[in-house]
Amino acid sequence: MDALALFGVFLKASALSLGGLSSLPLLRADLVAPGIATDDQVVQAIAIGRISTGPNGLYIVSLGYLVGGIAGATMALAAASIPPLVIVPITAAGRRWMLTTPVAGLVRGVALATAGLLAATGIGIVTATGAPSWWQLALAAMAVVLTYRGTVHPALVIAIGAAAGMALGR
Amino acid sequence: MSAREFGEAWALSQLSPGIHLVALAGLIGRRAAGWRGVIAAVAGMMIPAAAITVALTAGYEVIAASSLARAALAGVAPVTGGMTIATAALLVRASVRHGRAHAAADVAVCLGSLLASVFLGVPTLGAIGAGAAIGALALGRKPPTSRESSVG
Numbered sequence: 001m002d003a004l005a006l007f008g009v010f011l012k013a014s015a016l017s018l019g020g021l022s023s024l025p026l027l028r029a030d031l032v033a034p035g036i037a038t039d040d041q042v043v044q045a046i047a048i049g050r051i052s053t054g055p056n057g058l059y060i061v062s063l064g065y066l067v068g069g070i071a072g073a074t075m076a077l078a079a080a081s082i083p084p085l086v087i088v089p090i091t092a093a094g095r096r097w098m099l100t101t102p103v104a105g106l107v108r109g110v111a112l113a114t115a116g117l118l119a120a121t122g123i124g125i126v127t128a129t130g131a132p133s134w135w136q137l138a139l140a141a142m143a144v145v146l147t148y149r150g151t152v153h154p155a156l157v158i159a160i161g162a163a164a165g166m167a168l169g170r
Numbered sequence: 171m172s173a174r175e176f177g178e179a180w181a182l183s184q185l186s187p188g189i190h191l192v193a194l195a196g197l198i199g200r201r202a203a204g205w206r207g208v209i210a211a212v213a214g215m216m217i218p219a220a221a222i223t224v225a226l227t228a229g230y231e232v233i234a235a236s237s238l239a240r241a242a243l244a245g246v247a248p249v250t251g252g253m254t255i256a257t258a259a260l261l262v263r264a265s266v267r268h269g270r271a272h273a274a275a276d277v278a279v280c281l282g283s284l285l286a287s288v289f290l291g292v293p294t295l296g297a298i299g300a301g302a303a304i305g306a307l308a309l310g311r312k313p314p315t316s317r318e319s320s321v322g
Contacts, residue, residue: 014187014188025294044227044230046253048230050253051226054215058223080216083188084190084193085208088200095182101310102307105306107184108309110298111301112301113298113305115258122252122253125251136245140255158250162242163245165242165243
């Protein structure tokens with residue numbers, strides 16, 4: 001996939017999502033399903049995005065690098081940076097309009113639909129190998145609880161997963 | 171920038187597509203120094219973090235093929251899946267309105283999207299479009315809860 005086409009995929013995912021990780025269902029559909037990226041690369045990108053500094057949504061820069069090297073990472077960075085900025089001129093032109101009932105409803109509807117898709121994507125990642133073993137299901141459950149509560153740093157949660165994988169996954 | 175202005179910028183950033191923190195940086199940058207401020211704020215937030223992300227990814231690629239890294243991935247994969255499910259739950263918590271009827275309608279949209287994706291093979295864009303249409307027509311009647319999420 002050439003860099004411009006990759007930019008288009010990342011831009012679409014960024015422009016049609018709400019919040020950092022919400023672009024994941026669209027990216028998985030556009031990159032993993034056609035065989036451009038693998039689920040392993042998606043997992044690596046999410047893990048690195050969580051460990052790295054900056055917003056969680058920067059996992060797409062890691063995914064861009066894995067798929068297209070430095071050019072892919074640059075395309076992903078540009079695609080992640082542009083769509084959120086539409087709020088700046090829109091806010092300048094009509095702040096009152098942004099806070100109307102239909103706009104609030106539209107944003108809520110997109111957020112809730114995206115949440116359902118994200119949950120489906122998460123289930124898809126957990127079951128990507130076919131039949132996950134008991135310890136993998138236990139790790140997934142632990143990650144759900146710890147991430148939802150937000151009291152443990154994501155890097156530590158990923159480190160627990162890596163350690164368990166090294167101990168039990170060979 | 172006053173606390174009230176920051177609060178309003180935060181609320182507006184939550185309505186933006188993509189990464190909300192980029193929108194927040196853009197709004198703060200414009201308030202501080204116009205369009206040059208937007209570029210400076212977003213570049214300052216994104217470029218160093220992206221460089222660190224690329225360096226970590228490149229570093230990981232060096233060891234990715236080793237048997238130990240492959241074994242670790244077998245544990246990291248379910249963890250990232252679990253984190254994604256938790257992010258979905260946090261998004262629901264931040265979006266669902268107060269009141270039993272409103273909350274039930276909101277959760278139904280989320281579950282409908284999940285089930286349509288898993289069992290009916292509805293395309294991702296179709297589910298998002300349906301959510302937008304249902305939301306604009308029926309889910310706007312009450313302000314969102316004030317609980318914040320860490321969905322980025």
